[in-house]
Amino acid sequence: MSKSQTRSPEAELGLLDATMIGMGAMIGAGIFVLTGLAAEIAGPAAILVFALNGVVTAFTGLSYAELAASIPKSGGGYAFVREIFDDFASFIMGWMLWFAYMIAGALYALGFAPNFLELLHVYGVVPPPEQVGAVVVPVIDVALPLAFLLAFVAVLGLVALNAVSTAASGSVETIFTIIKVSILVVFVAFGLTSPMFSGAEFQPLFPQGSGAAAVLPAMGLTFIAFEGYDLITTVTEEVQNPRENIPKAIFISLAVTVVVYLAVVTVAIGTLGAKGLADAGEAGIATAATSFMPTGLPIIQNGGALIVFGAVFSTLTALNAVVIASSRVAFSMGREGQLLPSIGQIHHRYGTPFVAILASAVVMLGSVALPTQSAGNMSSLFFLLSFIIVNVAVIRLRRERPNMNRPYEMPFYPAPPIIGIALNLLLTGVLIEFLLRTDPLALTLSAAWILLGAIAYFALNRAKKRSESEPTTDDTEITQGVEE
DSSP states (O other): OOHHHHOOOOOOBOHHHHHHHHHHHHSSTHHHHHHHHHHHHHGGGHHHHHHHHHHHHHHHHHHHHHHHHHSOOSSTHHHHHHHHSOHHHHHHHHHHHHHHHHHHHHHHHHHHHHHHHHHHHHTTSSSOGGGOOEEEETTTTEEEEHHHHHHHHHHHHHHHHHHHOHHHHHHHHHHHHHHHHHHHHHHHHHHHTSTTOOGGGGOSSSOTTTGGGGHHHHHHHHGGGGTTGGGGGGGGGGBSSHHHHHHHHHHHHHHHHHHHHHHHHHHHHHHHOHHHHHHHGGGHHHHHHHHHSOSSBTTTBSHHHHHHHHHHHHHHHHHHHHHHHHHHHHHHHHHTTSSOGGGGOOOTTTOSOHHHHHHHHHHHHHHTTSOHHHHHHHHHHHHHHHHHHHHHHHHHHHHHOTTSOOSSOOTTTTHHHHHHHHHHHHHHHHHHHHHHHHOHHHHHHHHHHHHHHHHHHHHHHHHHHHHHHSOOHHHHHHHHHHHO
């Protein structure tokens, strides 16, 4: 047996690192992109949209915390379901989670590229992003858009970092997350003290015509903003004292993220107004910052540039977090014999799930070719489905193993997981209805991925049974000896 097969992940991440992995994913590009979308649908009630999404997320967060403390294994939701459900159900859970993280990574990489180009433009390095042409790649002699190449390089760079060191990738995540949260704190401080900030912008709270009902579809479309705390549980075995630190990291990251979102959305609406924020679209936060922050600042120049700077770090931290998470789900599946055995091995020199990281990177880079909106919708759909299964898992584990060691037990059980199931089912139904009308490609690709997973599952099982049924060299020698 090789050394790589005997090693286990090393616990190199502390409570701060684990918390930053969750915050890094949640305070990603979504805070810059989704606020305008929420304001367009729900008006000033966009604040309620994010607050309610935080509440919905908290119910499932309680289930994750209890399961992570009871089953301290890497792999997140897959590891929990693997412990409780049968072979095929756990495979499909891992298969969905793995893909959801990988296509989320492609989205973050594509979000990083235009923001980085805009940052270079602010400092006069390149023309405006829309005027940047294609670049000829020397080796293959093909002209590719510079934004695509930047997305490609960002994925490769973070994959390389993750492949050689878990501690280094964790430290980078911590530093980048602190930088972007600091930028958002500056944004909020300037906004709340600006003469532009007015309480009148919040009246009426709900849009005319649709009223309070507008909150629900806006919740379904922006729910992805709080998908990220679960990433913490994918690295459980690499966190020191995971039975205590994982639940703490989940609650701290969720609480801080909800506060940051509410503060940023309040300032954006209070200064630009819901209509102004919706009209600005993806650049809503940057437009708001430019409108009330001082200009002529040393180095950063103006508020808009500061937000672009924050967006670059946000997309990078979110990308790094999903590179970590996707590879740990794949590693966990490989270790359980549900993917190729090499994917479930730790590299003998670097101490990282090297092959799992490379396998995840290949799919992530391929996903860059998907339509951005479809990739985002597929990611949201798979996350919602996996959250439903995790809530079911915590109920089943309580029934089947009532005396199990549970360092953390959620309060008011079984209300939280039942409410979590109901709310996630509701949002899943809303999202599917929306996709049927606007993005059937996402539904088709989602079904195709699950079908591909089913084929892979039965093919791997068949190969495994064939391998087990074939006589080994030792068996042959023993048989021959008996006959002689």
